[in-house]
Amino acid sequence: MQPIVIAPSILAANFARLGEETHNVLNAGANWIHFDVMDNHFVPNLSFGPMICEALRKDGVTAPIDVHLMVSPVETMIRDFAKAGASSITFHPEATLHVDRNIQLIKDLGCQAGLALNPATPLNCLDYILDKLDLILVMSVNPGFGGQSFIPSALTKIRDIRKKINETDLPIRLSVDGGVSEKNIASIYEAGADTFVAGSAIFAKPDYKHAIDSMKQAVSL
Numbered sequence: 001m002q003p004i005v006i007a008p009s010i011l012a013a014n015f016a017r018l019g020e021e022t023h024n025v026l027n028a029g030a031n032w033i034h035f036d037v038m039d040n041h042f043v044p045n046l047s048f049g050p051m052i053c054e055a056l057r058k059d060g061v062t063a064p065i066d067v068h069l070m071v072s073p074v075e076t077m078i079r080d081f082a083k084a085g086a087s088s089i090t091f092h093p094e095a096t097l098h099v100d101r102n103i104q105l106i107k108d109l110g111c112q113a114g115l116a117l118n119p120a121t122p123l124n125c126l127d128y129i130l131d132k133l134d135l136i137l138v139m140s141v142n143p144g145f146g147g148q149s150f151i152p153s154a155l156t157k158i159r160d161i162r163k164k165i166n167e168t169d170l171p172i173r174l175s176v177d178g179g180v181s182e183k184n185i186a187s188i189y190e191a192g193a194d195t196f197v198a199g200s201a202i203f204a205k206p207d208y209k210h211a212i213d214s215m216k217q218a219v220s221l
């Protein structure tokens with residue numbers, strides 16, 4: 001298992017003060033910044049693109065930026081986000097005919113490669129590519145919006161993926177995204193996740209440090 005990572009999703013931040021909000025969660029103890037990219041095509045919502053990622057880098061954000069592409073097609077955005085300073089880039093297998101090629105593209109551009117699985121996406125999408133991945137992102141809500149409730153069947157999926165990862169002996173991260181909070185993070189961790197994406201459970205709280213510390217304490221860090 002990899003060291004625990006708390007990755008606030010800035011989708012839930014105040015967009016009018018995005019730079020300040022990003023620095024605030026990092027100063028409050030966040031390990032990564034999770035960057036949700038929505039295109040109103042693959043998912044029914046529109047968020048932000050590579051220019052915002054680049055602006056955060058120019059504003060002095062040095063922490064890993066974990067880009068989650070909820071877009072189709074993916075190739076152009078992979079190239080643009082790698083250029084804009086993304087550390088990892090994750091896409092959905094349903095968004096492209098060429099999963100293997102796009103994993104390779106991400107790596108060739110110097111980023112870590114991830115695959116995101118929607119709640120109903122079967123695990124056989126990991127066949128033949130598992131050893132090429134740096135990260136698997138389990139969606140515990142249907143993608144498109146923050147503030148939804150955690151879908152309990154995600155716990156079974158996390159356990160099943162953890163078994164697969166452990167069989168490889170590779171340092172593949174298992175990330176969980178959607179409805180993660182200080183109340184359920186312990187059960188998600190026990191199921192086998194090591195990376196926790198949380199939007200409203202952090203940004204809707206008045207004290208980001210208290211919110212992040214509560215999550216870390218719940219997994220005994």
Ligand SMILES: O=C(CO)[C@@H](O)[C@H](O)COP(=O)(O)O
Nearest residue numbers: 143144146147178179199200
């Ligand atoms: O990618 C998504 C939604 O599509 C997530 O990153 C959510 O934005 C997480 O938000 P909360 O469920 O934690 O509010």
